[in-house]
Amino acid sequence: MKKKILVMPGDGIGPEITREAVKVLEQAAQKFSLDFELVDGELGGAAIDKHGVPLADTTLALAREVDAILLGAVGGPKWDTLDPAIRPERGLLKLRSELGLFGNLRPALLYPQLAEASSLKPEVVSGLDILIVRELTGGIYFGTPRDTVILDNGERMAYDTLPYKESEIRRIAKVGFDMARLRNKKVCSVDKANVLASSRLWREVVNEVAKDYPDVELSHMYVDNAAMQLVMAPKQFDVIVTENMFGDILSDQASMLTGSIGMLPSASLDSNNKGMYEPSHGSAPDIAGQNLANPLATILSVSMMLRYTFNQLAAADAIEQAVSDVLDQGLRTGDIFSEGMRKVGTVEMGDAVVAAL
Amino acid sequence: MKKKILVMPGDGIGPEITREAVKVLEQAAQKFSLDFELVDGELGGAAIDKHGVPLADTTLALAREVDAILLGAVGGPKWDTLDPAIRPERGLLKLRSELGLFGNLRPALLYPQLAEASSLKPEVVSGLDILIVRELTGGIYFGTPRDTVILDNGERMAYDTLPYKESEIRRIAKVGFDMARLRNKKVCSVDKANVLASSRLWREVVNEVAKDYPDVELSHMYVDNAAMQLVMAPKQFDVIVTENMFGDILSDQASMLTGSIGMLPSASLDSNNKGMYEPSHGSAPDIAGQNLANPLATILSVSMMLRYTFNQLAAADAIEQAVSDVLDQGLRTGDIFSEGMRKVGTVEMGDAVVAAL
Numbered sequence: 001m002k003k004k005i006l007v008m009p010g011d012g013i014g015p016e017i018t019r020e021a022v023k024v025l026e027q028a029a030q031k032f033s034l035d036f037e038l039v040d041g042e043l044g045g046a047a048i049d050k051h052g053v054p055l056a057d058t059t060l061a062l063a064r065e066v067d068a069i070l071l072g073a074v075g076g077p078k079w080d081t082l083d084p085a086i087r088p089e090r091g092l093l094k095l096r097s098e099l100g101l102f103g104n105l106r107p108a109l110l111y112p113q114l115a116e117a118s119s120l121k122p123e124v125v126s127g128l129d130i131l132i133v134r135e136l137t138g139g140i141y142f143g144t145p146r147d148t149v150i151l152d153n154g155e156r157m158a159y160d161t162l163p164y165k166e167s168e169i170r171r172i173a174k175v176g177f178d179m180a181r182l183r184n185k186k187v188c189s190v191d192k193a194n195v196l197a198s199s200r201l202w203r204e205v206v207n208e209v210a211k212d213y214p215d216v217e218l219s220h221m222y223v224d225n226a227a228m229q230l231v232m233a234p235k236q237f238d239v240i241v242t243e244n245m246f247g248d249i250l251s252d253q254a255s256m257l258t259g260s261i262g263m264l265p266s267a268s269l270d271s272n273n274k275g276m277y278e279p280s281h282g283s284a285p286d287i288a289g290q291n292l293a294n295p296l297a298t299i300l301s302v303s304m305m306l307r308y309t310f311n312q313l314a315a316a317d318a319i320e321q322a323v324s325d326v327l328d329q330g331l332r333t334g335d336i337f338s339e340g341m342r343k344v345g346t347v348e349m350g351d352a353v354v355a356a357l
Numbered sequence: 358m359k360k361k362i363l364v365m366p367g368d369g370i371g372p373e374i375t376r377e378a379v380k381v382l383e384q385a386a387q388k389f390s391l392d393f394e395l396v397d398g399e400l401g402g403a404a405i406d407k408h409g410v411p412l413a414d415t416t417l418a419l420a421r422e423v424d425a426i427l428l429g430a431v432g433g434p435k436w437d438t439l440d441p442a443i444r445p446e447r448g449l450l451k452l453r454s455e456l457g458l459f460g461n462l463r464p465a466l467l468y469p470q471l472a473e474a475s476s477l478k479p480e481v482v483s484g485l486d487i488l489i490v491r492e493l494t495g496g497i498y499f500g501t502p503r504d505t506v507i508l509d510n511g512e513r514m515a516y517d518t519l520p521y522k523e524s525e526i527r528r529i530a531k532v533g534f535d536m537a538r539l540r541n542k543k544v545c546s547v548d549k550a551n552v553l554a555s556s557r558l559w560r561e562v563v564n565e566v567a568k569d570y571p572d573v574e575l576s577h578m579y580v581d582n583a584a585m586q587l588v589m590a591p592k593q594f595d596v597i598v599t600e601n602m603f604g605d606i607l608s609d610q611a612s613m614l615t616g617s618i619g620m621l622p623s624a625s626l627d628s629n630n631k632g633m634y635e636p637s638h639g640s641a642p643d644i645a646g647q648n649l650a651n652p653l654a655t656i657l658s659v660s661m662m663l664r665y666t667f668n669q670l671a672a673a674d675a676i677e678q679a680v681s682d683v684l685d686q687g688l689r690t691g692d693i694f695s696e697g698m699r700k701v702g703t704v705e706m707g708d709a710v711v712a713a714l
């Protein structure tokens with residue numbers, strides 16, 4: 001049966017990196033006899049320019065209908081002065097929420113070929129392979145009430161709400177434990193249970209879920225300590241599972257430990273493994289349109305799509321292998337370049353992965 | 358006039374590191390002809406054991422009355438199974454809140470003598486000198502409502518509230534700008550204005566305050582990006598000013614960049630520069646009572662006290678110099694030990710600082 005994929009190039013470097021990823025997807029489809037139909041849609045600034053909103057209803061309808069979504073990146077200075085309610089990132093948040101994409105998988109993996117790129121000492125990060133499982137549709141990102149009000153004394157006050165329901169915690173905890181079973185069977189749940197009511201419920205429910213995974217080792221860590229441990233001894237972690245805001249912060253911190261955020265893909269899954277796939281990095285408007293961007297994170301996002309949504313493990317593995325091969329060949333975009341390697345552009349890198357496939 | 362200082366040794370290594378810091382304080386008082394009266398009080402586990410609560414009313418009354426507080430550290434496994442409402446850290450939070458200690462100063466400073474200790478590459482961190490200014494009495498730490506409830510469908514839900522008033526933001530922003538004037542005149546305000554209502558007000562008010570500091574350069578950064586930049590290029594920062602929870606996470610991350618959290622003091626100030634001073638590290642119950650703990654962070658907290666509450670700059674400088682001198686002499690406690698240095702215990706280190714003074 002033909003599977004449908006919505007491709008949303010987005011803003012900045014989004015279009016050029018997505019183009020390379022689509023080339024790789026098509027090559028993989030041919031090689032492994034997979035049948036995909038690709039449709040295009042706008043998100044973020046591109047959607048604002050075309051439809052006046054960061055996510056048009058027609059695009060959302062399309063997003064609901066397809067089996068998976070490939071996203072480039074959204075945002076840029078052009079739209080930064082807009083009202084927050086219609087900024088590019090609102091489109092992304094709405095898509096996550098409307099599609100119920102609660103399970104955000106963000107690997108922080110150090111490629112041996114790029115060990116030099118990290119700002120950390122080699123012995124601290126060599127072999128680093130962490131999976132951050134971030135809750136993506138709950139917590140303070142979407143909690144209500146949230147407002148700005150004027151107090152009796154005339155001053156402004158603004159507030160947000162951080163709510164978590166048992167069922168929301170349970171389903172993301174399960175993702176964490178399931179992922180750990182495919183890896184090193186260790187889950188570290190990160191919270192701030194010494195301060196937050198929501199974190200105390202988080203910890204309770206994670207402990208309940210853990211009973212169904214006696215083969216997985218569970219630990220709990222406060223978020224401030226987790227931020228320290230990620231700097232001091234990041235290799236102690238296998239899977240980290242945490243709530244939306246803590247996951248936002250820690251996953252960015254963890255991906256930067258590798259020194260090559262241009263290499264890191266991500267997946268956002270619903271309860272049926274329908275997913276949105278995108279690079280962990282941003283839209284890098286400063287280098288957009290110059291054939292300088294690294295397309296590998298987006299290409300690896302295609303690999304994650306084949307693995308998690310389409311269950312095509314051989315095709316997913318083949319793409320990862322192809323990426324590893326081009327690194328072995330010494331090809332590097334500017335962001336991961338080092339002495340003695342061959343500097344290439346976005347297109348050349350994409351072509352090389354297609355060839356290696 | 359005689360100034361009164363409340364000394365709260367707390368738990369774990371608290372008593373032994375506080376003892377050394379008091380020795381240094383007494384030596385400084387003698388040398389610079391300062392007159393202090395020291396009184397003792399319990400906080401945290403020590404207070405639970407003696408009074409049944411982590412902060413007794415009598416101790417709080419004493420804390421209100423004195424000019425400054427020197428704190429060791431609180432918490433430990435002995436009290437970890439207690440109800441969250443009476444755990445050691447509740448005493449600390451109550452003290453911060455009741456005394457209005459809204460301005461938390463947490464320096465992340467790399468001592469040239471200890472450059473090796475960092476898990477980051479020397480070129481990334483050498484010369485690192487960041488001051489994190491964290492709002493300490495507002496936001497999600499104290500916001501109400503906060504509760505755990507049962508929903509109609511029978512499941513549990515818990516929630517917290519993150520509120521900020523204009524006046525709370527204004528006063529901490531001023532601390533940030535004032536501190537920047539004493540340093541490199543750069544403030545980076547960290548928020549999540551693309552998601553949170555409270556962060557949008559935060560950014561607005563910080564921009565308003567900035568108008569009174571035309572000589573200070575202001576930038577804004579999202580918290581996830583800040584966590585990345587602290588790993589990738591921490592030396593770009595001078596002063597970081599941020600809200601309570603983000604400050605908790607980022608200040609711990611930043612202090613760990615130095616590799617020697619055992620060296621870092623902190624101050625928590627009210628609007629009259631009355632303050633509570635404590636090391637940035639925790640109570641380390643695993644090494645408590647063994648003369649292994651590093652007393653230098655607590656000793657440097659005394660220096661901060663002399664600087665910020667008592668305006669005794671010469672005495673404050675002298676203590677910092679004495680600490681630098683003992684490092685130059687090659688003295689190291691276990692946490693900062695490296696080949697070729699002389700390993701010493703808590704007491705010996707304290708004695709050495711007293712002698713250097």
Ligand SMILES: CC(C)[C@H](C(=O)O)[C@@H](O)C(=O)O
Nearest residue numbers: 089090092093248551552581
């Ligand atoms: C753009 C922003 C709203 C988003 C988030 O905070 O979730 C981004 O930082 C991310 O991590 O995908």
Ligand SMILES: CC(C)[C@H](C(=O)O)[C@@H](O)C(=O)O
Nearest residue numbers: 194195224446447449450605
């Ligand atoms: C003990 C805990 C409540 C406290 C906090 O979160 O503020 C600590 O982590 C700190 O930073 O002083």
